Amino acid sequence: MRSEYDEKKFNFVKASKPFFIFSIAITLLGILFLSVFGLNYGIDFRSGTSVDISISKPIDKETTEKFLSEHSFGDHSLTTSSNRLSIRFKDPLNEQQEKQFKTDFSKQLDDKASYEVNIVDADIAKEQQRNALIGMAVASLGIILYITIRFEWRFAVAAVIALLHDAFIVISLFSIFRWQVNLPFIVAVLTIIGYSTNDTVVIFDRIRENLRFAKLKTPADVALLVNRSIWQTLTRSINTVITVLLAAAALFIFGSESIRLFSLAMIIGLLSGAYSSIFIASPLWLLLRGKSVPNKKTAKAPSAS
Template structure:
């Protein structure tokens, strides 16, 4: 079997290295989640967010000083065109009296026309959001698996689903390890990762299926060559697709506002992980399933019984 493709690196025969690296990362992620858990924002735990617009430009140190006088240790975010926007997230549900005290102190320090927007998340609402988020990710992965199974076959579906769940877990694990805040935009980023990741895998699986149709592999060596050729035939397309989104995401992360910085970082991690898992996990996993199937098949020809004479 020969393909008109320059196979510059053998991904399939080096699959155990990638499986080992991915397994180690999963173990580290699980340990981090068990020990440190996730740094949940108030979207997933009770708390209060206060966004205000001051009459003048303010410095972060000024806001910290006002909060310190009131007995709060939260670190505010100051931004906006004129540095007049203040965003504070409190780890508790503030009472009406506490809210009024903060508003009075802010108006005294930053002007009487300072405006406020306050959002309170109760513990019940936070718990409900967390449960719905888990169900959303599970439902999305299940529907993707069914789609791939209908369009291709179960081996492609299982390989793709393992790979995309790995991508999602990598994002969650890294946010846990580096103690980055998890909020609703983070969940949107994880679901976006699912979409981009399955797109890459569909492209390469379609090429594998096409190559199998015109060049059926008769043994394991030919199957290795087929999968490697399929990877390199789609390599440019997958990399260009990922790089296009990656460049935009990097610029959003570097120059975007604080409110979407972690969202763009989560997508950035998901894109890199998705490109890696498509080549180094999904395709080799399919090869493992297909190889086992070929080993189970009989080699062909009638099987002679022990007492049957040889003609």
């Protein structure tokens, strides 16, 4: 089955071992950081107050920090941009404190500033945490059922491990670098799961189609078939990822502060999903097959549209 043409091409299956090791290392590091430090939750998942201020003139971070320390509004974090300040207070501000904050800021720093205030209490924060976890679990279960019905259980297991790997890579890096986790982050993770699954299913569908017509005698023939299938879908996968990656990068560079971490999560997840579909999902399916040669019944399912 092997030809001179195959010998000249990069062998994705053979090269998958370093990627397995890298992914396992990142996963273990992520588990360690999550166990010790957890995630840096934003106010969407813990009680507090978010104040986003659109300013009419430049105000540096030092000036804003001085203002906040003088007025004792409580523990906070501050991010700045050319025309926007984002302040996150650990404790919810009451109505009087919110009014006082706006009055003092307008009087001392910018009388033309506009404010967007969001307050989340502890009960709402816990409910949003729970709903976010339920949403991710339901999405994963739906994907498992879809791929199991459309393909076979080995494809389903490999695809779900790959998509969970992509989600956990993003979660791990956000824990390691203490980037803030909020509702847009959950949206980014769910979007990443969708893109990762789409790329993986495209490769799996090509593997299934090639299985229908291939004459397989040894496990090496199956590995070669997987490698050919990856090459046949590689251009499509690269074009899809680059298109979305450019959009996410543009949002990260030119977008507002409120969507920057969403864009960062998307960039990390897209890059992770691009290599996991190739170096994790497909070789993992091959590993689950063991040394058996697939029979024709496995490959006679209808083709994906």
